[in-house]
Amino acid sequence: MQAARLHEYTEDMSQALTVEEIDRPEITRSDGVVIEVEGAGWCQTDNHIIEGMWTDYVEQDLPMTLGHENAGEVVEVGEEVDLVGEGDKVICHPVMTCGKCRPCRLGQDMYCENLEFPGLTTDGGFAEYLFTSERSVIPLPEGVDTTDIAPHADAGITAYHAVKKADRELNPGDHAVVIGVGGLGHIGLQCLEAMSPVTITAIDLKEEARELAEELGAHHTVDPTSESVADAIDEITDGVGAQQVIDFVGRDETTAYGPDITAAGGDHHIVGYGGHVHQPSQTLVNGEFAYRGTLVGEYTELQELVALVERGDVELRTSRYDLDDVNTVAERLEHGEIEGRAVITP
Template sequence: MLAARLHQYDPEMRGPDFLVLEQVPDPAIQEPDDVLVRIDGAGVCRTDLHIIEGLWRERSGVVLPYILGHENAGYVEAVGSAVRSVRPGDPVIVHPLITDGLCPACRRGDDMHCEHSQFPGISRDGGFAEYLLTKERSVVRLPDNLQPRAVAPHADAGLTAYHAAKRAARRLAPGQTAVIIGFGGLGHIAFQVLRLLSPVRIIVVDRSDVALGLARELGAEHTVKAGDDDPVEHVRALTDGHGAEVVLDFVGEGEAIAQGLAMTRRAGAYFVIGYGGTVQIPAIELIAEEKAIIGNLVGTYSELLELITLAAEGKIQLTVSYYPLEQVNLALRDLLAGRVKGRAVLVPGKSG
């Protein structure tokens, strides 16, 4: 099969080709609970850029070269002898983690913290290819009105955004304010989820005109362009000088972290979803203002089911830009340059 593999890290992201397209052996069913998925679409994520930079080098434990891609959806090609929930031909989306179902975290339904998890695209071969080998516990059969490639980013971008927005909604009351920093692949999904779950005012902050245009298309009433003016002052002006009760930071690097913390009002919560930078705050500020800093990691299998239900009902719209698998490096460069509207999705030739 054709696959896009990482052969060496590129800390400066100079490229021009980050991944190598090459023929590799097709994966095959090996264990009774295996599921082989023919990829119809694989989302391109900023985490893929961080992997190429080497940010995951110590955490992933992979040996180069290997296949990236952790937002995967497609059609079941083959199943192991014990698989009962799906069969060949079924459209599926793949939860990004392979979990054992037996550890305490899995037993609690907190499967994203499985003690023995594997992460295709990060800790083993992923879906920037024509086929992906996963497990029955990781696949969700899609409703017939959803095409796999159209919802592939929900496997991580959508799921992560849903998980964060759902947690944030529990802290919000009518009349309060939430800020979304970064209106890319995750931010535009979180915006829609937050509007569904919580009747609050939402302020969108981004430095990209394309992203802010998408925010207005989706109904955002308050947009702030970072870089031209001080977004902190804009947020404070819209909140009588207090700041927002919740700030969801989908950037997590550069000026976004300091600005996100400064936008967060007393007793508010700063949610860290994007990453790449370092959160620094004096301990006295956390104490005196009782701010909470909350990390977010993907989402559970159950939350993926909930998100797909909303998508099938037309309540969550996913903006997608398609690229042939052969143009994987173009997709990565476009993402790096901020030229992708919504989410980039790779489509293998055999999946047409």
């Protein structure tokens, strides 16, 4: 089968992956599932993997097939699999979990002590076929397009997970801020609008992104290039600040907003990453302000997100690319030239 493989870490996205012929995955365990990939979302994390950013956190054996936002049709299952069968359409939770360790027993999939992560630690879905497990697949309702929904496997569930955490701290009449209305942020904004009766302010450098934010339900937008973000939020919230800030950018400039725009007792959720947090410890003490990280989400949260998609509350803006276009996608994303989510169709 054809697969897009990473052979060495590089910052040159133009030749990052090599499309080559490798063996199709086989069922090697009783709970195994092989799917024919019909959509594999390209994520900023894929660029970070190519750059070698993840080597300090996980073991990676190169060459490796990337792609962790996967959906498609089941073509083969292990002898103990009964959740799905051949011909079923599925979306894949990004990780394969053991189901036996304490985090798994608690439903905390991303903390699994025996976790395998296709596209990060094992071969992923930028290929014609993908090996995963029964615990990872979610059957899709009839009529849901596997190509369009694929990015929800990571981008969607990550945005939803962050919004769900924020929503627990929000009450009617509160204010929430969404930073970045791109591939992740446009999903998160829709989730927030569907789940929480709050006033939403979206911050983005691009005019078209701010216009999209208003279309998707934002009550206010802020252009950080033409006005002070802190002053704008202060005026919108009558000096109180936003109870929850969800940062889909995660650069130094955006993490710095937190203490200046967040209400007392509020949180700045970091979803996008690549930058740093530079604040004195007293910042966290004053008003009990907190930075909170976001690591994908749980299997059940992906089920919940699929329900929102089926109901029409969350719609992805996607563009499709052939497997041979993987490096073009990497370059375009690196330069901020992709609106919404890019999906590889092997």
